Amino acid sequence: MDSNTLTWAFYLLPVIFVLGFAISRSRSHHKSVSILTEAEQAGLTEPASLHPVTDPAKCIGCGACVTACPEGQIIGLVHGKAKLINPTKCIGHGACKRACPFDAIDLVFGTAKRGIDIPHVKENFETNVPGLFIAGELGGMGLIRNAVEQGRQAMESIRKVKGIGKGQGLDVVIVGSGPAGLAATLGAKQHKLRAVTVEQDSLGGTVYNFPRGKIVMTAPVQMPLVGKIKIRETTKEKLLSLWQQIERDQSLQINYREKVEDIKRDGDGFIVTTTKNTYQTRTVLLCIGRRGTPRKLGVPGEELPKVVYRLIDPEQYQGQHVLIVGGGDSALEAATSIAEQPGTTVTISYRSGNFSRSKQKNQDKVADMAKAGKLQLLLSSNVDHFTADKAIINLEDKQIEIPNNATIVCAGGILPTPFLKQIGIEVETKHGTA
Numbered sequence: 001m002d003s004n005t006l007t008w009a010f011y012l013l014p015v016i017f018v019l020g021f022a023i024s025r026s027r028s029h030h031k032s033v034s035i036l037t038e039a040e041q042a043g044l045t046e047p048a049s050l051h052p053v054t055d056p057a058k059c060i061g062c063g064a065c066v067t068a069c070p071e072g073q074i075i076g077l078v079h080g081k082a083k084l085i086n087p088t089k090c091i092g093h094g095a096c097k098r099a100c101p102f103d104a105i106d107l108v109f110g111t112a113k114r115g116i117d118i119p120h121v122k123e124n125f126e127t128n129v130p131g132l133f134i135a136g137e138l139g140g141m142g143l144i145r146n147a148v149e150q151g152r153q154a155m156e157s158i159r160k161v162k163g164i165g166k167g168q169g170l171d172v173v174i175v176g177s178g179p180a181g182l183a184a185t186l187g188a189k190q191h192k193l194r195a196v197t198v199e200q201d202s203l204g205g206t207v208y209n210f211p212r213g214k215i216v217m218t219a220p221v222q223m224p225l226v227g228k229i230k231i232r233e234t235t236k237e238k239l240l241s242l243w244q245q246i247e248r249d250q251s252l253q254i255n256y257r258e259k260v261e262d263i264k265r266d267g268d269g270f271i272v273t274t275t276k277n278t279y280q281t282r283t284v285l286l287c288i289g290r291r292g293t294p295r296k297l298g299v300p301g302e303e304l305p306k307v308v309y310r311l312i313d314p315e316q317y318q319g320q321h322v323l324i325v326g327g328g329d330s331a332l333e334a335a336t337s338i339a340e341q342p343g344t345t346v347t348i349s350y351r352s353g354n355f356s357r358s359k360q361k362n363q364d365k366v367a368d369m370a371k372a373g374k375l376q377l378l379l380s381s382n383v384d385h386f387t388a389d390k391a392i393i394n395l396e397d398k399q400i401e402i403p404n405n406a407t408i409v410c411a412g413g414i415l416p417t418p419f420l421k422q423i424g425i426e427v428e429t430k431h432g433t434a
Contacts, residue, residue, distance in 0.1 A: 032076030050092030058104035109430035136180025151180035155187030169280035178205020181287035186224040198244030200259035301386025320342035326410030
């Protein structure tokens with residue numbers, strides 16, 4: 001190769017590199033804009049929980065956050081800056097923030113349009129009430145992996161509280177045995193703390209109430225005494241079976257069917273009153289869900305026994321006319337699982353014109369089943385009232401009646417704000433602020 005060729009190659013290679021980079025960025029931009037536009041046109045613009053917000057002054061558009069997101073096509077590059085392009089699909093992994101080399105991403109709750117009530121919690125998971133801690137879903141962390149990690153870290157903080165291991169009472173009362181509560185219970189045993197765990201329902205918390213067979217997305221997590229659990233995709237049954245095995249292997253004592261009624265300050269500690277016992281403890285860790293009280297429709301006939309607020313077993317609805325009210329994942333999963341039962345007629349009633357807070361795979365399954373005639377969709381509708389064997393629904397500008405043997409209302413739950421305020425915990429409404 002002569003000197004002229006080498007010279008040309010020397011100058012040409014950087015040009016080719018820059019041109020290739022520009023083409024790649026342009027394609028990335030157009031793809032991100034397309035996804036964002038589609039989401040905006042469908043009205044899918046409100047994140048359900050924790051989500052990233054980018055500071056354009058710090059972002060250089062390196063794309064590290066895009067690559068890091070395990071869900072794919074949730075965050076993208078628009079005009080050279082990172083932006084949430086598929087808001088309703090973001091489930092709060094936080095991998096984008098950790099991957100950003102320029103600290104350009106904050107993780108926030110709520111938006112300017114829709115606020116989310118979040119208890120005030122410090123970095124060590126302690127609330128404004130000294131000695132009272134919160135971990136998991138109640139604090140906004142519904143993702144299983146995050147909830148487990150919070151339960152573990154919260155117990156690390158609790159064991160360092162002044163007075164732990166001294167006095168006559170307990171060191172900690174753990175309320176709830178979901179992912180955070182289970183991890184905290186293991187942590188308390190690991191550190192030999194005097195602890196009691198109470199659970200108003202069953203092991204697994206919110207996961208226990210998932211529809212049978214629901215796929216639970218998780219990731220490898222570090223559990224005290226157990227080590228790393230490498231699970232990425234499993235069923236509700238398999239995950240609960242694993243937790244039950246851990247409970248047996250570690251000889252954990254969890255007091256089931258015991259609900260906390262009050263928590264009162266007692267010197268440096270607390271008196272926890274439940275439906276079965278009274279406990280004196282130095283600290284309390286709340287690992288309860290955000291949906292302890294189901295959100296009701298407030299319509300006549302809702303008090304009928306046929307109206308319930310969660311799905312236990314799809315098989316119990318064989319041969320019945322079933323109405324599902326709601327448009328989130330729990331509603332769509334309940335509808336499709338029941339529609340697969342012999343002889344069922346399933347109708348979904350949802351107040352909006354689209355399913356803005358559900359996973360795409362659930363939306364696709366509902367669309368396929370509706371197209372195949374296996375279920376009926378009544379979008380932009382509201383239940384007017386119930387009778388013993390019918391549901392009367394307002395659909396746009398008319399009212400219709402459908403046969404109805406059973407109704408499952410999947411309208412979410414009400415944050416236990418009154419209980420939190422009763423025990424002194426400050427609750428703030430987040431509107432997209434860190």
